[in-house]
Amino acid sequence: MSLTVPPELLKQAQDGKIDNTAFLACIRDSLPFAWSLIEELVHKRERSGAEFVDNQVAPPSQEGYGQLFRALASNAIREALEAHFGVRLAFQNCHRVAVFAPSAEKAYAEFTTPVAQILNQTPELVNC
Structure with a gap:
């Protein structure tokens, strides 16, 4: 399961409309x-003023990997995170999360190419 959903949020979803703040809290807590x-x-990224920053360090546990997969593989979760933080997110391999300024279209496009994906491969990450 991707998220641990509180009963109130489940009820909202069953009624067809959820509170965005509650959804974000569910993501943060789950x-x-x-x-x-x-x-x-x-x-x-905000402190540096860079177009993007990324994570090069593998998570400390399988749980961390799982959380990154769940957060970034779900369109709804990813879009909620992007809107909340005012950024664009990209993901390579099993842990390389990148945060882009919304205006960094060229850097985002370059990061998400097949060339960038292939160049980011290492034997250590085959089974991550």
Whole structure:
């Protein structure tokens, strides 16, 4: 399961409309490693003024990998995170999360190419 959904949020979903703040809280509480990594990268990018920053360090556990996969593989979760933090997210391999300024279209396009994906491969990440 991707998220641990509180009963109130489940009820909202069953009624056809959820509160965005409650959805974000559900993401934050269910995926704390992914949330904190993305939040840290957002702050790092803001401080540096760079078009993008990325994470090069593998998660400390399988749980961390799982949280990154769940956060970034779900369109709804990814879009909620992008809107909340005011960034664009990209993901390579099993842990390379990148946070882009919304205006960094060229850098985002380059990061998400097949060439960039192939150049980012290492034997250590075959089974991540």
